Each structure stands twice: as structure tokens, then as C-alpha cells.
Amino acid sequence: MPRGRLRVYLGAAPGVGKTFAMLGGGRRAMERGRDVVVALVETHDRPHTAELLDGMEIIARKTMVYRGTTFSELDVDAVIERAPSIALIDELAHTNVPGSRNAKRWQDIEEILDAGIDVVSTVNVQHLESVNDVVEQITGVAQQETVPDEAVRRADQVELVDMSPEALRRRMAHGNVYKPEKVDAALSNYFRVGNLTALRELALLWVADKVDDQLDRYRAEQGIATTWEARERVVVALTGGPEGDTLVRRAARIAARTKGADVLAVHVTRADGLKGGDPANLTRQRTLVEDMGGTYHQVVGEDIPRALLDFARGVNATQLVLGASRRGRFAQIFSRGVGVETTALSGSIDVHMVTHDEVRKGRRPAGPPAALTRTRRLIGWGVAVAGVPGLTAALIPFRDQLSLPSEILFFLLMVVGVALIGGMWPAIVAAIGGSLLLNYFFTPPINEFTISDPENLFALVVFVLVAAAVSTIVDVAARRTRESARAGAEAQILSTLAGHVLRGEAAVPSLLARMRETFGLTSVALLERRPEAGQTPDDRSDPDTWRIVATSGGVPCTYPALADTDVAIDDNLVLAARGRLLEASDRRMLEAFAAETAVALRQERLREEAEQARPLAAADRMRTALLAAVSHDLRTPLASAKAAVDSLRSTDVEWSPEDHEELLATADESLVKLDRLVTNLLDMSRLQAGVLGLALQPVALDEIVPRAIDDLGPLGTTIETDFSTDLPEVIADPALLERVLVNLTSNAVRYTPAGRKVLVTGSWHGNHVEIRVIDRGPGIPRESYDRVFLPFQRLGDRDNHSGVGLGLALSRGLSEAMGGTLVPEETPGGGLTMIVSLPMAPAAHPDQVPL
Numbered sequence: 001m002p003r004g005r006l007r008v009y010l011g012a013a014p015g016v017g018k019t020f021a022m023l024g025g026g027r028r029a030m031e032r033g034r035d036v037v038v039a040l041v042e043t044h045d046r047p048h049t050a051e052l053l054d055g056m057e058i059i060a061r062k063t064m065v066y067r068g069t070t071f072s073e074l075d076v077d078a079v080i081e082r083a084p085s086i087a088l089i090d091e092l093a094h095t096n097v098p099g100s101r102n103a104k105r106w107q108d109i110e111e112i113l114d115a116g117i118d119v120v121s122t123v124n125v126q127h128l129e130s131v132n133d134v135v136e137q138i139t140g141v142a143q144q145e146t147v148p149d150e151a152v153r154r155a156d157q158v159e160l161v162d163m164s165p166e167a168l169r170r171r172m173a174h175g176n177v178y179k180p181e182k183v184d185a186a187l188s189n190y191f192r193v194g195n196l197t198a199l200r201e202l203a204l205l206w207v208a209d210k211v212d213d214q215l216d217r218y219r220a221e222q223g224i225a226t227t228w229e230a231r232e233r234v235v236v237a238l239t240g241g242p243e244g245d246t247l248v249r250r251a252a253r254i255a256a257r258t259k260g261a262d263v264l265a266v267h268v269t270r271a272d273g274l275k276g277g278d279p280a281n282l283t284r285q286r287t288l289v290e291d292m293g294g295t296y297h298q299v300v301g302e303d304i305p306r307a308l309l310d311f312a313r314g315v316n317a318t319q320l321v322l323g324a325s326r327r328g329r330f331a332q333i334f335s336r337g338v339g340v341e342t343t344a345l346s347g348s349i350d351v352h353m354v355t356h357d358e359v360r361k362g363r364r365p366a367g368p369p370a371a372l373t374r375t376r377r378l379i380g381w382g383v384a385v386a387g388v389p390g391l392t393a394a395l396i397p398f399r400d401q402l403s404l405p406s407e408i409l410f411f412l413l414m415v416v417g418v419a420l421i422g423g424m425w426p427a428i429v430a431a432i433g434g435s436l437l438l439n440y441f442f443t444p445p446i447n448e449f450t451i452s453d454p455e456n457l458f459a460l461v462v463f464v465l466v467a468a469a470v471s472t473i474v475d476v477a478a479r480r481t482r483e484s485a486r487a488g489a490e491a492q493i494l495s496t497l498a499g500h501v502l503r504g505e506a507a508v509p510s511l512l513a514r515m516r517e518t519f520g521l522t523s524v525a526l527l528e529r530r531p532e533a534g535q536t537p538d539d540r541s542d543p544d545t546w547r548i549v550a551t552s553g554g555v556p557c558t559y560p561a562l563a564d565t566d567v568a569i570d571d572n573l574v575l576a577a578r579g580r581l582l583e584a585s586d587r588r589m590l591e592a593f594a595a596e597t598a599v600a601l602r603q604e605r606l607r608e609e610a611e612q613a614r615p616l617a618a619a620d621r622m623r624t625a626l627l628a629a630v631s632h633d634l635r636t637p638l639a640s641a642k643a644a645v646d647s648l649r650s651t652d653v654e655w656s657p658e659d660h661e662e663l664l665a666t667a668d669e670s671l672v673k674l675d676r677l678v679t680n681l682l683d684m685s686r687l688q689a690g691v692l693g694l695a696l697q698p699v700a701l702d703e704i705v706p707r708a709i710d711d712l713g714p715l716g717t718t719i720e721t722d723f724s725t726d727l728p729e730v731i732a733d734p735a736l737l738e739r740v741l742v743n744l745t746s747n748a749v750r751y752t753p754a755g756r757k758v759l760v761t762g763s764w765h766g767n768h769v770e771i772r773v774i775d776r777g778p779g780i781p782r783e784s785y786d787r788v789f790l791p792f793q794r795l796g797d798r799d800n801h802s803g804v805g806l807g808l809a810l811s812r813g814l815s816e817a818m819g820g821t822l823v824p825e826e827t828p829g830g831g832l833t834m835i836v837s838l839p840m841a842p843a844a845h846p847d848q849v850p851l
Contacts, residue, residue, distance in 0.1 A: 004113040006155040008092065011124040012203040013196050015168060015177035018122040018161040019043070019090055023052035025120060026088045030056070035085035039112075040074045042090050046176065057084075064097045067693055071097045076108045079117065086118045093127035093147035106151045123147060125203040138198045139190055140766070149206075160207045165196035232261035233317040236289075237308050237338075240267060243323045244285040250354050251321040252292045263294030264315060268307045299518050305341035310520055312349055320346065324355045380422010384430040387414055392437045399442055407442045408463050411435075415467040424475035431467030435460050508604060511597045512552035519586060521579035523553035526597055527560060529572040540566075546574070549601065554578075567594040573601070640670035694817060698729040698841040699737060701762050701771065708741035709760075715749050722761045730769045730838040732818045737838075740811045740822075744773040744834045747808065751777030751832075768820075768837045776831040785824050811836075 007025075011018035019041060030036045038058045043050045059079055061072035073096055079087050089112075094105040102108050109119050126135040129146045136142045152158065163171070169191060171177060236251035238244040248265060255261035267282055286296040301307025312320050322339050343351045391414050395407055411434040419427035436449070438460060443451050451457045508526065516524045526549045533545040541561040548556055556576070560566045563576035567590055575594040582590060644667035647653070648660065655663070702723055709716040730737075741760075748758040752775045759774040780788055789812045808822075811834075815822040820838035827833045 001116040004115070004117045004119060005157075006109070006113055007118070007120045007157040007159070008152055008155045009120070009122045009159050009161050010152070010203060010207060011122065012160065012162045012200045013126075013168060013191070014124055015172060015191075016161050016163040018124070020046075020049050020052065021159070021161050022088055022090070022120050022122050023049065023056075026056065026086065027052060029086055037079070037082060037084040037087055039079045039087040039089045040091075041088060048176065059087075064099060066097045066099060068695075073097055073100060074105060074108050076101065076111055079112055080115045083115070084117060086120060087112060089119055089121045092121040092123040092152070093145045095145050104147065106147050110151075123152060125199055125206060128152065128206065131202050131206065134202065135199065139195050141190060158207060160203060162200060162203065165193045165200070168196060169193070232319065233264060233315060234261055234319045234321060235264045235266055235308075235312045235315065235317040236321040237323070237342075238265055238267045238282065238285055239323065240279070240282050241323070242281055244281055245288060247321055247323050247354055248285055248288050248292070248294075250352070252294070254319060254321065254352070255294075263289065263292060264297060264317065265289040265294060266297045266299060266308065266311050268299055268301045268304045268311075297514075297517055299520070304338050305345055308338075308342055309345055309347075309349065311517070314517070314520070317349060319350045319352065321352045321354060324353050377422050377426065380418050380426035381429075383421055384418045384426040384433070387418065388430050388433050388437065391434075392441060396441055404438075404442060404459060407438060408459055411438060412463055412466060416470050419467075419471040419474045424471040427471030427474070428468055431464050431471070434467070435464050438463070508550045508597055508600045509552065511593060511600060512550055515577075515590070515593045515597075516553045516579075519577070519579075519582060519590065521553065521577050523551065523556045523578045525551040525556035525558075525563075525576045525578075526601065527557070527574045527576055549573075565590065567591050569594050569598045573598055637670040637674040641667045641674070644670070694733050694736070696731050696733055696818065699732045699734050700729050701727055701769070704732075704734060704737050705741060705760060705762075705771075708738045708745060711738070711742050712746055712749070715746065718749050718752065719745055719758045719760060722759065724762070727762050728764055728769060729841040730820075731841050732820070732838050736814045736818060740814050740836060741771070741773070743808070743811045744836070748773050748775035748777070748832075748834070751775055753777065764840060767840050769840055771836040771838070773834045773836075774827055774831065775833075776827065776829070779826060779830060779832045780824070782826070788824065789822075808834075 009018040009022050023038075023041065026036045026038070036056065038053060038056050040059075040061060041049075041053065043053070059075060059082060062075035062078070064071050064073055074089060089105070089109055092106050092109065096103060096105060096108070102111070106121075109121060112119055125131060126139075126143050127146055128149050130149045132143055132146050168177075172191060232255065234251045234255045236247050238247065248263075251263050251265075255263045265285065289296050297311065299307055299311055301310075308320065311317075320342065322342060324339065339351075339353055343353070388411070391410060395402065395410060399407070415427050415431045415434060418430045439449055439451060440447060443460070444453065451460070512524045512526065515521070527546045528549045529539075529545060530547055533539065533542075539545040541559060543559045546559045548558065555578075557563045557566075557578055560568075560574045560576055563578055564580060565577045565582045565587065567575040567577075567587070569575060575590070575597065577590065644663040648655070648663050648667075705721055705723065709719050709721070712719070745758060745760065752758050756776045759772075761772045761774070763770050763772075789808050812822040815836055815838070818838060820836060823835050823837075825833040825835055
């Protein structure tokens, strides 16, 4: 069954009309004869949105009870059973009620898509995981519900629902978004013009990236190699010389003139070792590029201009920045240079030739020694063809004055020169031709191809052997130089890849992406044999045997037989590359990449297994700590209560009324301590299991704080309060909030010196109310702020007589369960301040309305 298609309406801000647009599109699809159902839509009491539901089939929601409250959620099974053509499902980032089959609604939608049903959904830009922190910095409001960017990027269509800030604010003023009593507060806080403008820009940039991915995928699928100037991309070519800093800065300025343009630096390492570049310069320039927001890439290419242009076209670049040539005029006679060649072949890519100080100095970057290039071989053949006859013509007038050994030495010198210039084969031809010319013009009898003296024959044979030996040595040295240069280039590429991984990029995706760029491939995929599939001789062509673990580039290979080049890593992993057949030397490099990719994959899976094992280890540590901590604290009150009860039951002693009352008080106090300890343990257990019952409601702090102080008994006399009369109510569970305050105040009293009092104050900021419990004790170091909230942790205690260390841990857990926070802060002048921050009750203050 083919997978359904996902369409997402992305809202630039709340209230721009994404749900309205989704329902409008659904009604239009119905008019075209499509089977459309409303699986879940939130109208937020907006009348115009609710009107669009008239006449549409609505699937009943699934009701769930959580902590005594009834919730309604998307009924995935009902949607799949109904099997419509299109399902409309609102709020992609919604978090399901605990106990649901999936934690997030986007995961529910994945199941519906797998059932072959098309889905239309909505999401606001502030709910995207990648921009969540940026939105909080802009608006000051933390978004609790987020959706992974990849879940939205996988959508077949993403449509931006946008509206200018002024238009959205007018819409709100007319009451089309919020109720009238909330409009003023919303317009003066979250929906300020600056906030809406920033959110709009975030949405536009995110959608631009999504469109860019779609364009790259389409160009790869259609085999389009020409550049489409849909978005500016500036590629800067680095040779490894000191001028690279100038080129990078110039490229960054060019990109800055076009807002949103990307900068990509590329260094081409030639396999013959020429222009390898200074590694120190390249390292510095890579850091410079990345500091400016660009990316660094490295490829291997025999032909530098073509390698540069292949890379630029592969990333759909529009501009290419090159340094002006440092070649002299004489050198340009034999070769036009990289800049001229690149410009001639650039096509639609604009090429910028940037001058720099190194042009005036006339220096070239240091690199490995040159091997035999095609130009040198051609020159060698030219010298062999023309030089040997020329030398013969030059020596003929002097053959009466020169002996044969002298003439042989001249020819040997010529052959060595040809070998040094052009290599083995031109030198061997020169040696053979020279031996024939020596025989004809200089060996008696003259002008005949005969040799009368055996000694002369021996001399000519030695001449040919020496010439052949010298030519072979030169050729082998050149080949070794080329191989060494290629190995150095490959090592440098591997070093660059390792650097990307060490800098925090995901290992497997990073390796595949760099592999694709390095070898000029269209796609690279890591395939894994499915566990249920057996290994057979012909399973390379069976798509059901393999699954894609990771991929980079265009359309990936789904099984090894589709690949142009495939590398078997082990019995279950295969690297499948598409784009071109690789040479044997490139394949060896690809095999090394494949091995590194397999190691990275295993490391990722080990990390995942470690993450799964971490909660079990934490639970084991918790049990161990619990047993160690309560070994004394449970026995002490039990022993005291038992001793008091045993004394009262004893018939051997006649207790006075005063003694009788004291024993009863001791038993009562011990049982109260035991009850409090057991209650704390049970609440901590419920917190960790996520089943703590809450009864959230508006609560006035001037009612809760005095009750918490009364619970402390005599210790309450050491506490002062300072609350303003207009302090708003908070949303909290009264009983749990009282428990939090009792734990914090009792802890503060314990560490406050005699004669000093603990101060409890309250204030409100934004949409939160803060309760501060301030003591004047020794305080704790800042580095221990997190440790003090660990269960069964008694920071600085040396014995087991001060409790099991649950007070602060339980207080933080209860605060967070009520939607608040508990953080420590240093008291000015010495001591510790515990700050409980709780959400303000709705409409608790006319200037603050929760959004």
C-alpha cells in the first residue's frame, strides 16, 4: 500500500488563519469529489472557523481520563478504520495525554500516513524544535509543545500562512482571535509588532530552506546539472595559500549584499600532488569560514577547474570567487591557468577574480614536489624527437676530433635529460634512436648500419642499458611521488571528516554527505539487511531484504543492485553509491569511508542503548540510596513510638499523669515523623512514576503560607512573612503547595543561626508569581546547586540523623508538577534563598493574560 501524502499549513504566528486555510482546502477537495473527513480540529471558539465545519464529516474523538480530568484526543484507530481519502488533523505539535499510544500527535499522523491516508495538518513556527529557543528569546514565552523539524520537512507540501503584523493586530482588535477581555493584554505582550515581524522572518527563512531541499531533490531526480539561480550561493576556492583569508572575507561581503546567501569554501586537492596547499593556512581559513557562518568542503580532482565547477553546480551555486593568478607571463604561454579555464567553462555561474598581495609577490603556495604531468611528457617527446637528431648534426663536424666514448657520453647526457623531462618512454625512444645514429654516423664503417669493432658494439649496448635504467628510475620515482601525493590528499580529507565529527555533527549523516561531495556522487545510502530476512545468494536485488539506515543526496538506492558502486561492509551492512563508477583507487578510499561509517553507526546505537539503560541504572542507584538512607530514619521513630507504648503498657511501673502524658506525646511525635517520612517517600515515588494526583486551582498565597507556618509548630515563631496585599492568585494544588512551603521553611530554619529569622516574601513578574524563602545560614556553593536537589542527598551532612534528604528533591518535583519551578539563589550578605515560581491564575491581573 503506498504511503499517504502529508500537507502542512505553517503559521507565522498564532491567529494568522492556518486552521481556516486547512478547512477551506478540505471543502474545496470535497467539491472535487474527494472523500474528506475532519479527524480533529480546534476552532478556539472562532465563529468564522467553526462555520467551515458545517456539512463536513467529523470523526468522534477518543476520551481519556488522566488524574481525574477527562481529555479528548485523536482517535487513530477510528480514522484508519474509516479510511478516507483525506483526513484533516489540526495542531501537529500537540502533546498527547499520558497513557496514549504515542506521545505526540505527529507520531499519530505517521501511523495514518502509513495506512495510505493523505493528511492535512497545521503547525506554528514557534513550535518547530530548531527555532524554539529563538522564539523564547524574542517573545519571552517558552513553548512547551514542540515538533521535530524533520517531521515537517518530510511533508510533501508545506504552505506558509502569513499575514502582516498590522493586519494580524487589526484582526485581533476585531475579536477574531481572542475574546475581547484578552485582546488588550495580548496586543501589548506576545503580539507586539516587533515580535510578529521576527516570527514572520523565522517562518519565511524556514520555508525557504524547505523549498531549497525540494529544489535540490528535484534537480537530482531529473539529472539537471545547470545552475538554477533560485537562491544565491557563493563558493570561494581556496588553494591553501595565505591569500585565502582575503578571498573568504570578499566572499562573505558578496554574500552579505544578498540577504540569506550561503558561503561555501572548497579546496581541491589534486591527485598528482600539485597545489596541495599549506595545511596550516587551510585550517585557519576553515575556521574563518565557519566563524562567518559558512561551511568548508574538500574534494579530490585531477582537473582543478572542472572539479571546482562540478562542486559549484552540485550545490547550485550562483557565484564563484577565485584568487588572481600568480603565474608569470612566460608560464601563461604554456597554460592559461585555473582562473581563465574556470571562467571559460563556468557557463551561468558568475566568476569573481579577486586580486591580492600574493600576486605582487609572485609566490606560489608551498606544496608537495611535482610529478610528471601531461605537459612534461609532451615536452619530453618533443626533445626526444628533435633533440637527438639535432645533437647528431652538431657532433658530425667534430667526429674526427672526438672519440666514440666521448660521443656516447654526449648522447647519454641527452637521454638522461629526456628522462628527467618526459619520463621513461620518451627516454627509451631517444636511447634507441641515439644508438642507431651513433652506429650510422660515428661507428666505423661510417654511414653504414654495421659495427666492425666488437668493443664498439659493447659500448653501444651499455649505452642503451644505462639509458633504459635511468629512464625506468625516473618513471618509478614520478609514480611514487604521485601515489604519495594522492595518499596525502586522502589523509587530509579523512582528517577534515574527523574534524566535522569532532565539532559535533552527527557522525553517520556527516560522513555520507562528505563522501558524496568528495567523489562527486548524486546519492549515498547506508543499507542494512532486515533482521527477519535471511541471507541468500540473490538477495542483492531483493528490495524487501534491505532497509535504508541513512542517506545523503538525491534519490537513494533501496537495495545494492541499484547502485553504480557498492561496498559490502559486513554481512548486514552495504554502502550503495549512485552517480558514477569509481576507479580502483577511489574505491579503496570509499571502503575506508564505509568502515568509518559502520563504526559511527555502531557508536550511535551503543549510545542509544546506554540512554535506555541509564534510567534503569538511576533507578538502581535510587533503590540503593533509599535503603542506605532510611535504614536509620525509619527505625528511629518506630523505636521511639514502640518504647513509649511499651512503657505505657508496663505493669511494673506506676506512671504519674505527667509521665503518662509525656509518653503519649513522644509516641504521637514519633508517629507524626514516621507518617511524614512515609508520605514523602510515597510522593517521591509517584513523582518519578508520573502518577501524582493534582487538583490545580486558583490559590491565594495569604491563605497557604500561614497554614504552612502553623504546621511547623514551635519552629514557626522563627519565620517572618512579607506579602503585598495585591499579590495575585496562582495556579497550584493547595495541599501540595503547603507541603512545598513546609519543606523549604523547615530546611531554612534548620540552617539559620540562633537569633536570626527566616523571611518568606512574595512578588509577581510577568505571568508568574515568586515565593522566596530566605535564610541566613552558611549557604551552599554554586557548583552544588543541582546536587542539593538529588533524592537522598544531604549536602555536607556527616551522619544519618538529619533526614533522608527528600525535602528539597520533593519540593522541586512538586513545584514542577504544578507547572512551576524551584531554583536556589545566594542570599546577599550570606545564606541561601529558595525561589518557588508558579503560574499566575488566568485574568489574575488586568495587564497579564496567559497566551
